[in-house]
Amino acid sequence: MSSPTTVKEAVKSSLLGSEEPVNLSASYRATFLSNAKKDEKTGEPVMGPEEFIEAIAPANEDYSKIHRNQYGILFRVADRSGNGQVTLGDWAAFLNLLNKSDAEYEIAFRLFDVDRTGTVQYEDFRRLYELNKGEGSIPFDWDCEWAKLYIGDKSKRHNLSYPEFSQMLRGLQGERIRQAFQRFDNNKDGYIEPEQFAKIIIETAKHKLSDHLLENLSTLCNISTSSKISYANVRAFQNMIKEMDLVELIIRKAISQSSDGKITRNEFLNEAAKITRFSLFTPMEADILFHFASLDEPSGRLGLQDFAKVLDPQWVSRGISEESQKRARLLQEGKLAAPSALMKVAESAYSFVLGSVAGAFGAFMVYPIDLVKTRMQNQRGADPGQRLYKNSIDCFRKVVANEGVRGLYSGVLPQLVGVAPEKAIKLTVNDIVRGIFTDKKSGHIDLPYEMLAGGTAGACQVVFTNPLEIVKIRLQVQGEMVKATEGATPKRSAMWIVKNLGLKGLYKGASACLLRDVPFSAIYFPTYSHLKKDMFGESPTKKLGVLQLLTAGAIAGMPAAYLTTPCDVIKTRLQVEARKGDTNYTGLRHAAKTILKEEGFKAFFKGGPARILRSSPQFGFTLAAYEVLQSVLPFPGKAKEQQVHTGVAEVISSMREKDVASPHARSRNALKIILDIDENFGRVRTGDEKAWKAVPRFMGGN
Structure with missing residues (x-):
C-alpha cells in the first residue's frame, strides 16, 4: 500500500x-x-x-x-x-x-x-x-450559507481539493448574482430596476459579453408586462450566457436545416429538444435570447448574423469585431496589399483550368447521346421510308452494329479539346456578370440580370463553340456516309476538315449557334441557381452534395435543351457537309424556310429527346464537377469565400x-x-x- x-x-x-x-x-x-x-x-x-x-x-x-x-x-x-x-x-x-x-x-x-x-x-x-x-x-458575503456548503463554518473550515475548488468556481457567478439581486430588492417583492440589473451583469459577467448585450441590458424588462426585472428574468439571462456554446450549437444546427438560413423561437426550442436529452432551455430563456438577437431585426426570423451579436463576446458596437476593425485600419493605411495583377491572372487561370476539366468530363460522359442527336437531326425528307433511322434508339443500335462501340465516340477528341475552353468561358463569364449585378449586401440578383448573365456567357462561348461544333458534326456523320457509299468516301481526320474549311468555313452557321447558345444559357443558369436554392435549400450555412448538384443541373438542362432544339437543328443542317441530292442551305433564314416547307414544323424538334438526354446530364456533370473541384482543389493561398459574415460561424470558429x-x-x-x-x-x-x-x-x- x-x-x-x-x-x-x-x-x-x-x-x-x-x-x-x-x-x-x-x-x-x-x-x-x-x-x-x-x-x-x-x-x-x-x-x-x-x-x-x-x-x-x-x-x-x-x-x-x-x-x-x-x-x-x-x-x-x-x-x-x-x-x-x-x-x-x-x-x-x-x-x-x-x-x-x-x-x-x-x-x-x-x-x-x-x-x-x-x-x-x-x-x-x-x-x-x-x-x-x-x-x-x-x-459579496463569504460567510453566506452557499459558501459554508463548500468550505464549512467558521469553526470547521476545511481546505478545498482541486475538484472541489473547480466546482465552487463554477457556481460562484450565480451566487454573486443572487446576493446582488437581494441587495437591490429593497421592497422584497422579487423585482429590481433595469439599471440595477445592468450594474449586476456588468460587474459579474462583463468580460464574457458583447457590447451589443452590455448596451442593451436595461431592455430586458421589455419581455414582460412589468417595467421592472424579476429574479426569474435574471436567472434565465444567466443560464443563457452560461450555456452559450450549447446555444450556438443548437442555432447552427437549426439554421443549417432552414431554407432561408433563419429560424424562429419555436424552431430553436424544437432543435434544442432534439439535441439535449431533457428540455434544457425554458421558454423564458428562449425569449431572452431572441429578444437581444432581434433588437435590430424584429421580424421573428433570425440568422447567424443576428445571434452573433449575442453569442460572440468580441462583438463590439455596430457589429464590427476588433479583428475586422484592425484589418480595416491596416487596409486604410495601405499595410495590407491588394492582390497583385499576377495573382489575379493566376486566379483566372485556376478558374479556367477547373472549368476546362469539368467541361471535358461532362462532354465525355454524354458523347454517345450527342452523336445520336446529331445524326437524327441530319436526317432529311418527310417520308419515313427515306430515313436511315427510325428513332434515337434505332440510331444507337445501328451505329454500334455498323461502326462498333468506337463509332459512338467518333470525333470525341476535338470535342474534348474544344469543350474545355468553351465551358470554362461560359462558367467564368456567367460568374463575372452575376457578380456585377448582385447586390453586395443581400447577395440578391434580379431574374432579368440572371438571364442577362447567362445569355452573355452563351454569346461569349460561340467563339469556341462554332468551330468545335462544325468539326465534331462532320466527324459524327461521316461514319454513316462511308457506309452509304460503300467505302467510296474516305474517312477524314479532324485536321483535314479544319484545313478544308478554312477560318471562314469554321464559322459557318455561327448565327444559328448564337441563336441557340444565348437563350440556352439564359434559361439554364437562372434555373440551375433557383433549383439549388428553392428546391434543395442551398444557403450560406447549407452546402449541397454532389447528387443534389447533379440533379439540379440535370433538371435545369431539360427546358433549356428542348426549347432551343429548333436552333440546334438549323445549326446542324448548316454545318454538316451536304450529301449528293441534299439541299444546300445558303443561310439561317433559307434553312428555316426550307426545313419547314419540305419536312414540316415537327422537323425542328428532331433529336429533341436525345438533346435533353445529352445536354441535361452534360451540364449537370459539368457544373457538379466544377463546384466539387473548387472545394477539393482550392486556389492556394486564397481566403475562404465570405458568403455571409455570421460572427458565430466565422469569428468563434477562428477563435477555437x-x-x-x-x-x-x-x-x-x-x-x-x-x-x-x-x-x-x-x-x-x-x-x-x-x-x-x-x-x-x-x-x-x-
Whole structure:
C-alpha cells in the first residue's frame, strides 16, 4: 500500500506539475528567447513578470474587455519555483498546462494554492479576493450559507481539493448574482430596476459579453408586462450566457436545416429538444435570447448574423469585431496589399483550368447521346421510308452494329479539346456578370440580370463553340456516309476538315449557334441557381452534395435543351457537309424556310429527346464537377469565400482554432474563469501603495 507521503506527492505532481523535459516548438522557443533576459547569477535566459506579459499577451492581440496587465496574475502559475523568474523549462510546462482540457480551472487552482500544497486554503482565497476586488463593487458575503456548503463554518473550515475548488468556481457567478439581486430588492417583492440589473451583469459577467448585450441590458424588462426585472428574468439571462456554446450549437444546427438560413423561437426550442436529452432551455430563456438577437431585426426570423451579436463576446458596437476593425485600419493605411495583377491572372487561370476539366468530363460522359442527336437531326425528307433511322434508339443500335462501340465516340477528341475552353468561358463569364449585378449586401440578383448573365456567357462561348461544333458534326456523320457509299468516301481526320474549311468555313452557321447558345444559357443558369436554392435549400450555412448538384443541373438542362432544339437543328443542317441530292442551305433564314416547307414544323424538334438526354446530364456533370473541384482543389493561398459574415460561424470558429494553437487564447479563457470572482482581479490599482505592499509580488505587489 502506498504511504500517505507518496500519495500526497503524487497529488502534488499531478496538480502542480513536475520538472518535464523542455519540448517546445521552434516558434514557442523563439517567443521565450525574444522576450527573456539573462539572469545575472546563472547567465541563463529567464523572464520576469513584465517579460512574461509581453510573451503571453503580445501587443497585437485583441484583449477585448480584459486589461492586458491582468495577464500578470498568471506569472505565479508559470513560476513553479516561486523565485520570481520563469525559465525555459517553466515556460514549456506552462504551455503544456494550457493544452490540457481543464486548463482554465487548473490555472485558477494553482493561482490560489499559495503554498503549493495541492489544496486551496480559505484564508488564502479570501485574502486574495479582498486585495483584488474593485472599489465600489457590489459586496459579496463569504460567510453566506452557499459558501459554508463548500468550505464549512467558521469553526470547521476545511481546505478545498482541486475538484472541489473547480466546482465552487463554477457556481460562484450565480451566487454573486443572487446576493446582488437581494441587495437591490429593497421592497422584497422579487423585482429590481433595469439599471440595477445592468450594474449586476456588468460587474459579474462583463468580460464574457458583447457590447451589443452590455448596451442593451436595461431592455430586458421589455419581455414582460412589468417595467421592472424579476429574479426569474435574471436567472434565465444567466443560464443563457452560461450555456452559450450549447446555444450556438443548437442555432447552427437549426439554421443549417432552414431554407432561408433563419429560424424562429419555436424552431430553436424544437432543435434544442432534439439535441439535449431533457428540455434544457425554458421558454423564458428562449425569449431572452431572441429578444437581444432581434433588437435590430424584429421580424421573428433570425440568422447567424443576428445571434452573433449575442453569442460572440468580441462583438463590439455596430457589429464590427476588433479583428475586422484592425484589418480595416491596416487596409486604410495601405499595410495590407491588394492582390497583385499576377495573382489575379493566376486566379483566372485556376478558374479556367477547373472549368476546362469539368467541361471535358461532362462532354465525355454524354458523347454517345450527342452523336445520336446529331445524326437524327441530319436526317432529311418527310417520308419515313427515306430515313436511315427510325428513332434515337434505332440510331444507337445501328451505329454500334455498323461502326462498333468506337463509332459512338467518333470525333470525341476535338470535342474534348474544344469543350474545355468553351465551358470554362461560359462558367467564368456567367460568374463575372452575376457578380456585377448582385447586390453586395443581400447577395440578391434580379431574374432579368440572371438571364442577362447567362445569355452573355452563351454569346461569349460561340467563339469556341462554332468551330468545335462544325468539326465534331462532320466527324459524327461521316461514319454513316462511308457506309452509304460503300467505302467510296474516305474517312477524314479532324485536321483535314479544319484545313478544308478554312477560318471562314469554321464559322459557318455561327448565327444559328448564337441563336441557340444565348437563350440556352439564359434559361439554364437562372434555373440551375433557383433549383439549388428553392428546391434543395442551398444557403450560406447549407452546402449541397454532389447528387443534389447533379440533379439540379440535370433538371435545369431539360427546358433549356428542348426549347432551343429548333436552333440546334438549323445549326446542324448548316454545318454538316451536304450529301449528293441534299439541299444546300445558303443561310439561317433559307434553312428555316426550307426545313419547314419540305419536312414540316415537327422537323425542328428532331433529336429533341436525345438533346435533353445529352445536354441535361452534360451540364449537370459539368457544373457538379466544377463546384466539387473548387472545394477539393482550392486556389492556394486564397481566403475562404465570405458568403455571409455570421460572427458565430466565422469569428468563434477562428477563435477555437486559435485556442489550440495560441497560448494567449487559452490564457484569456483562464482569466475569464478567474474574473468570475471579480472583474478587477489582477488589475494594479495606482494610488493605493499601502494596500499593494501587502500583495505578493507575483500579484503585482511591491
